[in-house]
Amino acid sequence: MGVAVLLKQVPDTTAKISVSGSRVDESAITKWSISPYDEYALESAIALKESGVDELVAITCGPQRASKCLTEAASVGADRLIHILTDADFMDSCTLQSILSSAIQRSGCDIVLCGKQAADTNSGSTGPGVASLLGYSCVGSVTEISMDGSKISATRLGNTGLEKIEVGGPCVFTFDKGEVELRRPNVRGIMMAKKKPIESIGIEELGIEIGSPKTSLKSHVSPPEKPPGQKFEGAGSIEIVVSKLRDEANVI
Amino acid sequence: MAYEALDFYDIDSLLTDEERMIRDVVRDWVEERILPNIEDACREGVFPDEWRADIGEMGILGAPLKGYGCPGLSYTAYGLICQELERGDSGVRSFASVQGSLVMYPIWDFGSEEQKEKYLPRMASGELVGCFGLTEPDYGSNPGDMITKAEDKGDYFLLNGAKMWITNGTIADLAVVWAKLDGVIRGFIVEKGDEGFTAPEMKGKHSLKASITSELVFQDCKIPKDRILPDVKGLRGPFSCLNNARFGISWGAVGAAQSCFNSAKEYALSRIQFGHPIASFQLVQNKLSWMLREITKGQLLAYHLGKKKDDGTWIPEQISLAKMNNVDMALEIARMSRDIHGANGILDEYPVMRHMANLESVKTYEGTHDIHNLILGRHITGIQSFTREP
Incomplete structure (x- = not known):
């Protein structure tokens, strides 16, 4: 049995984002990282591999720079790396799901892990969308999974407490941030990763039909600037500060 | 905001992918583990043991050395590791420099096969910590006149003398010590617990406060004959x-x-x-x-x-x-x-x-x-x- 982990490369959560024209200026982004929820998926995928899964396949879809995600995954234990290359600056969710589903089929994996949403778009549609196209079950927002014979049990936060869910058969799990500590690659892993080939595949090579996208990106705009802070001095301003804290900030 | 290291001439573009990845692993570790804790460590005058364990786990010790469990990286990668560690604190970089360049390196270059097998893999993983004894209280810039001497007693060597300003001394499991044998400077491996060897810590530093600095004292210290570095003589x-x-x-x-x-x-x-x-x-x-x-x-x-x-x-x-x-x-x-x-x-x-x-x-x-x-x-x-x- 193989496990696939879907990794998306996003601007690092600490990177400065600027908009130029009507698009985010990617050239000004100095650091790209694996989307944080995907990192939890990767961590769990490595743990599954350690508990006996045959193969861990890391899959990404994006421009050339996104291959760094795969090398990072290889440095912590991914066995096979699949990169669906595209230079599209925006991809309709349905299109992306078709592409990823096809890549997963190619990998032969019936367990798929990914983040519950990506840090840049926050759309949260990839996991469920892929599951629906592949006809797999989907368990969302899990924090832990473990192998139990041929079944996988997953833990997630339900509305009354922790839920334990057991799944048999092909399934997509989407990951929330859990308590688990992410492992850091070491030098040995990095040197091994450099030797691992990346299967780079163009979208046209996947042999799938992609319908015309239903959604398209019109423009990016920067969020409005925060209004400047207000300053109050002296005992005379106590009343107004109290009223602002109570009525505007709602903190007292 | 993310730390953006000054790189005005785009040195980054000259690095290989692995060099960049290794640098980023060390940079992130410094960000996560050193920066939030360094002031406490300085105040308490300690080098936290977790740092030793983490550095060992990252696999960056003895970076440019090949074989015996060592990473075998380029000197540029080794330099980048030092750069990132010292961006955190010179004491952290000192720990790695001493371990890799001053203790693992001489064993790797001048040691016997048995010495290499015995020490290098466990030093690369951070399990064993080393220190380097060259400077003496009265011989700093002029090590050639060192007083510490070794005598061949047939079954063992007898070391007498003292070293000073020794990074990692008190926490070290082994020391590479330079001493004169019949007037010629030779390297010896002294292990913690060897009879006649002590490593008291030097206190009161206003600098490198999160790094351990010690004296090494050899008082009729007996070490086995196979602890001399066979392949080098002199300075x-x-x-x-x-x-x-x-x-x-x-x-x-x-x-x-x-x-x-x-x-x-x-x-x-x-x-x-x-x-x-x-x-x-x-x-x-x-x-x-x-x-x-x-x-x-x-x-x-x-x-x-x-x-x-x-x-x-x-x-x-x-x-x-x-x-x-x-x-x-x-x-x-x-x-x-x-x-x-x-x-x-x-x-x-x-x-x-x-x-x-x-x-x-x-x-x-x-x-x-x-x-x-x-x-x-x-x-x-x-x-x-x-x-x-x-």
């Missing part, structure tokens, strides 16, 4: 170790300077005086531009020296120049950065005063600034001026 032994460590320092100093520059830049942009950020004043801009200029030059020196180390075309004088120049500029930048921070610069909320105090040690250890000048003076003129003797 060439310790000096070849120092060449590697000094190379690492030339990169490390860049890291400390980058940290001070960043802090000064951010502070100057946010500190308002006379109604304007102080970064808008010409005197402050002059200082920032000087820092940028010196760091950029230092980076290029270190990078090019790394390439020369990798292709074997270096000479020791080139290492002297890089160590001397880069530590000197880093110390000056730390002082200037403290100045830009005004009174706030003396607080531990900012890293600058800590770097400044650390760099005073770095300027002195591993060949003082002045001694490196004399090494270059000899190189230029052909006339040595270390001693009055001919």
